[in-house]
Amino acid sequence: MEIRLKRNLDDMKHAYENYPVPMEAKERIQMGIDQARAEEGLGNKHSRSYKWVKRTGILVAAATIALVISVNVSSTVAYALQGIPILNTLVDIITVRTFTDKQENTQAKVDIPGVVISGDEIPKELEEGLSNLNEQMQVYMHQIIAQYKKDIDEFGPEAHESLDSSYTIVRNDNELLSVRIDTVFTMGGAANTSKIYHLDKVSGKTITLKDLFEDNSDYIQRLDDFVWDQMKNYNGGEEGNPYFMEDSNFVQEDTNFYINENNELVLVFDEYEVAIGAAGMQEFVIPANEIEDILKVPSYID
């Protein structure tokens, strides 16, 4: 009787030890480590409270967190700054960490961006907004990395995959900070994907396509119509129209965009999103007069 029950405990132990652990667990631990390390620059200036966000797999900080590193602490970063001064505040981007991996048939190089700020009197909204932005970007990057790791886990040396991600500052002036993260994922063919984040420096709010337009406007339909017209009037080369003309509703609330040097709105679509892969990523410049009447004013666009 005793021996059987003892075996029971051993069985339990065995089952416990073999209980599946998701790949993501290691990634999440790394995230926790990165966040704490990044905060070291702040020197415990801010107390931090977390909200447990159910089912999203992330912790959302209520106060300033993650990668808002005071440049006063690091002179190397100070020398690297290219930001345009607003009063006495400088905003720039650094690579917080580069994830690299090299295995038999796979490799990865992923730069994880973090926005940094320096200045004497940093407006609270801006600091919180940047912190928020950093967290969003971090989560996005970690998802990409986690997927890569999951693929290796699943396919082993047959994965034949390569992952390369880098970022650029698309805009950084008194009003708007725009960061673009471009990821090339190769498995068989290559797929390019882009994610562009925007932060209004005055309000500290993250800007999405919707925020550019008046509430209740039919901006999606308007943009979509314009884009569709552009596609229809494709007039290049002998290979024919690469766009998915049978589709519609290309433009969504979360469609990537940026505002170019001429202060025009540019919509950005990933490979395969609106056209055949060979055509690559697609951009459409929206002339101001097409959307003037529904733009929220004041606008970054003119």
Added chain:
Amino acid sequence: MKAKEKEDIISQTLLQDYTKLYRLAYSYAKNSDDALDIVQESAYKAIKYGSGLKNEKYVSTWLYRIVYNTAMDFLKKRRMEQPGIEDYDMEQEDQYIDFDVMNSLNKLEPKDRTVLILRFFEEQTIKSIANITNENVNTVKSRLYRALDKLKVELEEPI
């Protein structure tokens, strides 16, 4: 031990022991989303409050303690947000896993469960467990006896 070296040891151990830490978190959370939140928060705290680790020899025990405390906070919060849900209720659980062992463990009250897991699955000494849970040795032993009794397991050797 300089702060930087300590930090490196902590982060290395975190990444090395992540499966054990996750399983411990999971035994409380009962679903992977929450377990992942707990481990992330624990890793953050471990680096942030690294000065709390006095001797690098005990880094594993120290990490268990952080996970234990974080998980307890989590359960408390969950209880507050969803009154009426017992900590050993089935509701929060993942659907797809064959969880006989987790099932059995669920019969136990969380602190008793901790002691059982740490003693028999993670092979910690009674003294370590007392450190991790911040209780005295006799309490730990009582919990263990109670847990084994509940699971109807008898041992040949004494605890």
